[in-house]
Amino acid sequence: MPLILATSFAELKDIFLMQGFAGFSLFAVFLLMALGLAIIFGQMKVINMAHGEFLTVGAYVTVFLSHMVTDHAPKMLPYYFPVAIVCAFVVAFILGYIVEIGLVKYLYNRPLDTLLATWGLSMILQQACRSIFGAREDTATLPDWMMGSWSPSEGLDIPINGMFLLALAIVMVVLVYFLMYRSRWGLKVRATMQNRAMAGAVGINTKSVDRITFALGCGLAGIAGAAFTTIGSVSPSAGSLYIVDTFIVVVFGGAASLLGTVLSAFTIAQSQSILEFFLTGVLAKIFVLVGVIIILMIRPQGLIASKVRK
Amino acid sequence: MHTLYNRALGGKSGTVGLALLCIVLFLVFPLSLDNFRLNMMSKYLSYAFVAVGLVLCWGNGGILSLGQGLFWGFGGYCMAAFLKLEAAHNIAAESGSDQIRALTTVGLPDFMDWNQITSLPYIWYPFKSFPLTIILVFLVPTLLAYIIGTAMFKRRVGGVYFALITQALCWIMEISFVTRQGWTGGINGITDLRTCLGWDIRTKSAQITLYFLTSIFLIACILVGRFILSIKLGRILVAMRDGEDRVRFSGYSVSKLKTFIFCVAAAMSAMGGALFVLNVGFMSPKLVTIEPSIYMVIFCAVGGRNSLIGAVYGAILVSYGKTYFSEMFPNLWYFLMGGVFILVTRFFPDGLAGAVDRFGPMLGKKIFSMIGRAQQNFPAVVPVTIEANEGH
Amino acid sequence: MSAAAELEIKDLTVSFDGFKAVDNFTFSVEHEELRVVIGPNGAGKTTLLDLICGKTRPTGGSIRFKGRELSKMQENSIVRQGVGRKFQTPSIYPKLTVFENLEISFPRGRGIWGSLFFKQTDDVRERINEVARDTYLSDHLHTSAEHLSHGQKQWLEIGMVLIADPKLMLLDEPVAGMSVRERQQTADLLKRICKGRSVVVIEHDMNFVKEIAHKVTVMHQGKMLVEGSMDEVQANEKVREVYLGH
Ligand SMILES: Nc1ncnc2c1ncn2[C@@H]1O[C@H](COP(=O)(O)OP(=O)(O)OP(=O)(O)O)[C@@H](O)[C@H]1O
Numbered sequence: 015m016p017l018i019l020a021t022s023f024a025e026l027k028d029i030f031l032m033q034g035f036a037g038f039s040l041f042a043v044f045l046l047m048a049l050g051l052a053i054i055f056g057q058m059k060v061i062n063m064a065h066g067e068f069l070t071v072g073a074y075v076t077v078f079l080s081h082m083v084t085d086h087a088p089k090m091l092p093y094y095f096p097v098a099i100v101c102a103f104v105v106a107f108i109l110g111y112i113v114e115i116g117l118v119k120y121l122y123n124r125p126l127d128t129l130l131a132t133w134g135l136s137m138i139l140q141q142a143c144r145s146i147f148g149a150r151e152d153t154a155t156l157p158d159w160m161m162g163s164w165s166p167s168e169g170l171d172i173p174i175n176g177m178f179l180l181a182l183a184i185v186m187v188v189l190v191y192f193l194m195y196r197s198r199w200g201l202k203v204r205a206t207m208q209n210r211a212m213a214g215a216v217g218i219n220t221k222s223v224d225r226i227t228f229a230l231g232c233g234l235a236g237i238a239g240a241a242f243t244t245i246g247s248v249s250p251s252a253g254s255l256y257i258v259d260t261f262i263v264v265v266f267g268g269a270a271s272l273l274g275t276v277l278s279a280f281t282i283a284q285s286q287s288i289l290e291f292f293l294t295g296v297l298a299k300i301f302v303l304v305g306v307i308i309i310l311m312i313r314p315q316g317l318i319a320s321k322v323r324k
Numbered sequence: 325m326h327t328l329y330n331r332a333l334g335g336k337s338g339t340v341g342l343a344l345l346c347i348v349l350f351l352v353f354p355l356s357l358d359n360f361r362l363n364m365m366s367k368y369l370s371y372a373f374v375a376v377g378l379v380l381c382w383g384n385g386g387i388l389s390l391g392q393g394l395f396w397g398f399g400g401y402c403m404a405a406f407l408k409l410e411a412a413h414n415i416a417a418e419s420g421s422d423q424i425r426a427l428t429t430v431g432l433p434d435f436m437d438w439n440q441i442t443s444l445p446y447i448w449y450p451f452k453s454f455p456l457t458i459i460l461v462f463l464v465p466t467l468l469a470y471i472i473g474t475a476m477f478k479r480r481v482g483g484v485y486f487a488l489i490t491q492a493l494c495w496i497m498e499i500s501f502v503t504r505q506g507w508t509g510g511i512n513g514i515t516d517l518r519t520c521l522g523w524d525i526r527t528k529s530a531q532i533t534l535y536f537l538t539s540i541f542l543i544a545c546i547l548v549g550r551f552i553l554s555i556k557l558g559r560i561l562v563a564m565r566d567g568e569d570r571v572r573f574s575g576y577s578v579s580k581l582k583t584f585i586f587c588v589a590a591a592m593s594a595m596g597g598a599l600f601v602l603n604v605g606f607m608s609p610k611l612v613t614i615e616p617s618i619y620m621v622i623f624c625a626v627g628g629r630n631s632l633i634g635a636v637y638g639a640i641l642v643s644y645g646k647t648y649f650s651e652m653f654p655n656l657w658y659f660l661m662g663g664v665f666i667l668v669t670r671f672f673p674d675g676l677a678g679a680v681d682r683f684g685p686m687l688g689k690k691i692f693s694m695i696g697r698a699q700q701n702f703p704a705v706v707p708v709t710i711e712a713n714e715g716h
Numbered sequence: 717m718s719a720a721a722e723l724e725i726k727d728l729t730v731s732f733d734g735f736k737a738v739d740n741f742t743f744s745v746e747h748e749e750l751r752v753v754i755g756p757n758g759a760g761k762t763t764l765l766d767l768i769c770g771k772t773r774p775t776g777g778s779i780r781f782k783g784r785e786l787s788k789m790q791e792n793s794i795v796r797q798g799v800g801r802k803f804q805t806p807s808i809y810p811k812l813t814v815f816e817n818l819e820i821s822f823p824r825g826r827g828i829w830g831s832l833f834f835k836q837t838d839d840v841r842e843r844i845n846e847v848a849r850d851t852y853l854s855d856h857l858h859t860s861a862e863h864l865s866h867g868q869k870q871w872l873e874i875g876m877v878l879i880a881d882p883k884l885m886l887l888d889e890p891v892a893g894m895s896v897r898e899r900q901q902t903a904d905l906l907k908r909i910c911k912g913r914s915v916v917v918i919e920h921d922m923n924f925v926k927e928i929a930h931k932v933t934v935m936h937q938g939k940m941l942v943e944g945s946m947d948e949v950q951a952n953e954k955v956r957e958v959y960l961g962h
């Protein structure tokens with residue numbers, strides 16, 4: 015506290031802005047993770063405890079590509095990242111597709127069982143990453159343009175990778191919005207999730223809808239993984255560190271609401287990042303979690319909820 | 325007497341199951357396992373307390389808690405605090421060397437010394453007394469469960485949401501315990517526990533005694549569970565799981581009933597935690613975080629979420645599997661364990677108990693009919709061979 | 717609105733995000749009266765019962781039962797005031813037997829201690845048998861409820877409400893999914909049980925309504941349209957308009 019009193023008001027403003035922008039990186043990763051989970055958990059009611067591992071997979075794909083490029087085609091380094099994002103999505107999507115066929119499709123009306131089964135899945139995926147890539151942490155070589163920071167005024171440094179992440183997250187939210195709420199396919203998805211039998215009866219191929227929806231959610235986690243490499247190093251358990259936060263973000267937002275997910279990711283990431291400046295990181299996290307739990311007790315339906323009769 | 329037989333023992337089939345478990349716990353394991361393995365078994369059994377509690381609140385009441393480690397942990401930490409204070413007193417007193425006396429503060433746990441804490445924090449005071457410790461072992465976790473339960477169930481937070489929130493709470497507990505090093509021993513936990521009321525718990529005979537003590541308490545918990553399931557409360561639990569609103573509109577306070585059973589499960593877990601500390605001699609935050617809490621649910625799922633006895637076998641088998649696989653196949657055991665969870669939820673939603681119910685009678689019949697056929701066939705075989713011989 | 721009215725509802729309103737499912741609704745039910753509420757789909761009938769039994773909280777207005785205000789009470793306290801509710805879709809405990817379903821609904825041992833020390837005494841068994849007989853389920857006492865037919869499930873739920881001996885019974889579409897014979901049996905049952913209590917029934921089947929109703933209330937878009945005997949209601953222009961125009 016004395017520290018804060020000592021600093022001038024302008025400095026304080028800069029600190030807030032900087033912590034705010036640091037929060038934006040966290041916000042972007044939370045949002046990308048939560049976006050996929052909002053589809054899988056919010057829409058499909060599958061408690062996917064392996065969601066974090068799809069992030070890990072996406073991150074490893076990015077790291078792998080970055081090594082390939084630095085070793086074999088260093089000239090391509092500035093351009094590889096967009097390709098990596100697409101690859102991360104595709105790999106996670108395919109993996110999700112397989113998981114749906116092999117496991118999740120048997121458990122749709124048993125939500126709590128999906129929790130146990132996907133926990134098993136997450137153990138397997140983690141070990142697979144450990145066997146393939148080793149237990150050490152690994153980092154992607156970032157293109158030069160992503161490093162460094164932008165200083166619009168003196169004493170204020172805004173990291174470029176943070177802004178890139180933010181832009182990526184916003185683009186994905188818009189895409190998901192159009193896909194889920196403005197396209198014919200999205201209509202099919204929502205119909206299937208609300209009443210599978212009825213949707214089947216009116217001629218929707220619910221099985222294929224399930225598969226693609228689940229895979230899409232996993233693919234989004236893959237993108238989150240690619241994004242993650244810009245702010246941290248990857249290890250087999252990287253994704254599992256985010257799983258609790260991600261569930262809290264989705265639940266806090268109101269499970270089936272896209273706007274809720276965005277608001278909740280923003281609130282949680284920002285309050286955590288700003289509190290982190292005053293407290294230790296761990297304490298900030300505890301404060302935020304306790305706050306979220308208390309708000310959830312007052313509003314069990316989350317921030318944004320549609321009023322429906324239960 | 326007759327009602328007691330039906331209630332606590334669960335009639336004929338229930339008694340057989342319980343008798344088998346008693347034979348396994350009191351005869352088979354003590355006779356077949358060496359001291360090291362028996363002590364390990366005590367550890368597994370201390371997890372079984374949680375699984376038995378989960379059968380009540382999850383399998384029957386439909387309340388899935390992913391934070392049972394919280395209660396198990398608080399029970400364990402309370403016990404550990406008592407043992408640690410005793411150890412702290414003795415070390416300084418026993419030690420002949422002035423050097424050690426100079427380095428340690430009498431009655432202050434070593435990790436407090438390392439963290440520059442000079443006098444015992446107030447919350448450690450009650451753990452100077454054994455009776456008070458025993459009360460707190462139960463009271464702290466149960467009170468916590470009561471607070472969590474009342475807050476959540478009053479607000480109608482249930483199902484998946486309850487599961488996720490309890491998981492988050494568990495995590496909060498872990499990180500607070502890790503960061504509050506001076507009070508809790510931080511990431512290492514409370515270690516180097518030696519005696520309980522002067523009785524050295526590290527000796528072979530103590531460990532055997534403790535094994536039996538753990539088993540007896542576990543059986544007691546099962547009997548309590550049986551009793552609860554056999555009375556009206558048990559049927560209300562199932563009713564709540566299947567139709568909460570109907571129960572509410574039959575005039576029951578659903579939130580109070582849920583809180584009650586959640587507290588019972590918490591108290592059982594706490595008992596397991598305390599016994600764990602006595603058996604193993606330490607407590608650490610790694611044992612109470614998210615992952616162990618999910619394991620506890622998995623014990624229950626593997627054993628059969630509706631079966632009190634199944635839960636015990638589930639806890640033993642999964643824990644044993646975990647130890648065995650990780651010793652034998654350090655690189656593969658995650659695959660094996662993960663695979664087991666997937667297979668169990670996919671093919672045996674009622675776990676071992678369900679499989680026994682489904683295939684047990686069939687298997688029994690097969691064995692019986694095989695015995696029967698053998699007896700029938702025996703006289704028939706002889707004439708046939710004779711005939712064949714004659715035809716020759 | 718006579719002084720003897722058991723249930724008095726005044727200016728009751730509930731709004732869901734601006735949509736008024738029940739809108740300034742006023743009505744009263746007398747002791748031993750069997751009232752039927754009819755109205756097109758979405759008229760707000762079920763919501764009205766939800767409001768009375770505390771499942772939904774009103775935005776405004778009052779609900780008085782025997783002079784007590786219900787609108788602020790907890791659901792289980794409302795039940796203990798003597799209000800029983802049968803839901804539109806049968807809600808019973810599928811994994812328990814008919815006997816156990818009724819036993820749980822028996823109004824004793826509702827607290828935690830009560831449920832711990834509840835004893836299944838002779839009077840409990842007698843009462844369960846009696847209700848089972850009333851609801852034509854005597855032969856199925858030990859059947860698991862999930863194996864009952866749809867009509868029997870409806871009866872079971874009525875029985876579960878009945879066993880608590882409520883002073884006000886709220887029945888939401890009790891004959892939906894029943895055969896003609898079962899409907900007749902249900903009509904007999906309802907006529908029998910309105911002795912000593914008030915009953916509010918929601919129904920779509922006009923023949924059934926005609927058979928049982930003392931008085932009929934017609935709801936439309938959350939408002940009371942008309943109230944009167946079945947003949948009066950059927951002759952009413954507005955009612956025809958609402959039903960035909962829908
Ligand atoms: N909790 C709620 N949230 C939002 N809208 C609701 C809620 N409950 C009821 N409604 C709406 O209120 C209106 C009245 O519904 P209600 O179920 O009371 O009609 P009803 O007369 O019982 O119809 P039916 O004859 O089909 O049973 C409907 O449009 C319904 O969608």
Ligand SMILES: [Mg+2]
Nearest residue numbers: 761762763804
């Ligand atoms: Mg209705």
